[in-house]
Amino acid sequence: MISRRDFLQVGMAASALVGASGFGNWGRLAAQQALTQDQLLDFDTYGNVSLIHVTDIHAQLKPIYFREPEINIGVGAAKGQMPHVTGADFRRAYGIEDGSPSHYALTYNDFTALAGTYGRVGGMDRVATVINQIRAARPDALLLDGGDTWHGSYTCHHTEGQDMVNVMNALKPDAMTFHWEFTLGSERVNEIVEGLPFAALGQNIFDAEWDEPAELFKPYKMFERGGVKIAVIGQAFPYMPIANPGWMFPEYSFGIRDAHMQSMVDEVRAAGAELVVCLSHNGFDVDKKMAGKVTGIDVILSGHTHDALPEPVLVGETIIIASGSNGKFVSRVDLDVRDGRMMGFKHKLIPIFSDVIEPDKEVAALIDAQRAPYADQLSEVIGQTDSLLYRRGNFNGSWDDLICDALLSEREADIAMSPGVRWGPSILPGQDITREDIWNVTSMSYGKAYRSEMTGEFIHVILEDVADNLFNTDPYYQQGGDMVRIGGMGYRIDISKKQGERISEMTLLKTGELIDPAKTYQVAGWASVNEGTEGPQIWDVVESHIRKQGTVSVAPNNSVTVVGA
């Protein structure tokens, strides 16, 4: 008799083997320059249930470049744990060969050179092909969308999410949860959700007035697949009204609400669920903590923090799957569910190499139809870049350095602030920068670039506040973004300290003088969560700056000194 624990361990080992051998194969294939779609999608169907997870697409319908972070520091129990391992350490941890496709897909090193070899990633027409192939092997596979889908591009902004709704509907998801969708405003979100042909889930989406579950969003949905009763419980981003403008969706309240999550798990188990899946937009560290507090969840499909992990992380008897962002990956999870329990699993994080995976013709045509009315606007070349432009990293990214430069010069400010968001594709050196590229890293419904006076003391308060959202050792107090990007000012951060003590040596770069707490500085920024913010749209500010430069060049940013990591 083999115990459930043994099964889980065997499952884990099998997964690790699939991961390791799969990666080794890719490495060899790379040497032979013979990466094929069949090899990318190779998967021996296992068990009786398949889950397909996509998340944090941020409206990237077309293939893009996307550089993963170099700096992604974990604190507290997460220190040195996945996903807070990057570069060569990440490759060693998973047995990924240097120079292999997985190296390119999952780590930041040699990004420009490898991008030249392996090309763009993502594209929802390629994602469609992958989904179709999984469905060919397992027709009743569940397709689950972790949210941040209806935000992040020129066409998404101008159609208020309709382009993404149209394309995603063609992929026929079974359920979805939410984050940036709410920045369309509650009226528009309600309008779309009322017409969705699949379940809109969030056990933590509450009515703000009565602090009761919101009527429009159900906490969970029950499915029967492969003879198995499956409950999918949604978990929307917990800190929407704090990280994003709450005034745009005042009727809704969120929060982690893990006690309510437990009661939902108990409810679906009592109703006969043999497999409990949480479709989450918590962020990875929050999901890890929740998995340790809430009992009875078999699988957490994790979104929000944009991590891509080639193997699940196990917390107790819960597996947590991280599927990346911007359409770069699709996760397939096959499960063996028998006698009312999950007995084993097999998992593959499938990188969407757009030159290798054949686009699905119908979805490709649908995508082109969404873009056609805006084709001239999208394709207009604004300038070129000499530097690799990317965003991911805890403290800065070259795209944000460029945006901060634009704010400093266009808005005549001493200091610039750019939000620490994690979406936005990369641009290779030598590439044109089109209007679409600028919108891919700036588009949002609250993008006005303000100019404001702030005292040195207040700037310090802001930096301390944001740093604690990132480096509080309790994941439940983290919001999942990165540090606010600062232009025109350097600082030192000791991440091991408490709020109020992390930030020091704030220095105005143009004079080299320390910031005076009592003095007033001109600060330009964008993405204010406050209602009534005034100023030009950030994409216009950036476009104007790039036009003047012609060819942009971003110097390495050494203005942040990090200690205590």
Added chain:
Amino acid sequence: MEFSRRETLALGLGAAALTVLPMRAMAAADEAIAAFTGGADVAEGGVTLTAPEIAENGNTVPVSVSAEGAVSIMILAAGNPTPGVATFNFGPLAGSRSASTRIRLAGTQDVVAIAKMEDGSFARASSTVKVTIGGCGG
């Protein structure tokens, strides 16, 4: 993030005030607890306190308390200038010993619930609620 001068000043003052207040406020909270318990020992656990980890709006933070067998539950905002929030009393016929309210928090602080049980013992739970500027998650 846009702040009018008034907001900037208010927040700046709030931050400055926070660095001074906790000691005095904590002392006030301890005094209130001592007055409620008469100096008796207070056990951890036995009270459920539900509060958000991060407040969506520090001016109106929903909190709930419940404790089986409680005759009285006191809620304190330990970091507020005046820590006392409410004391709920339950008669012998009360269907459930639970209550919900909304409270205003001056800044990040611990919310504390102390329950007096039918047998005269006391139990305690606390939860840190963070009040943040926010605005940069993504």
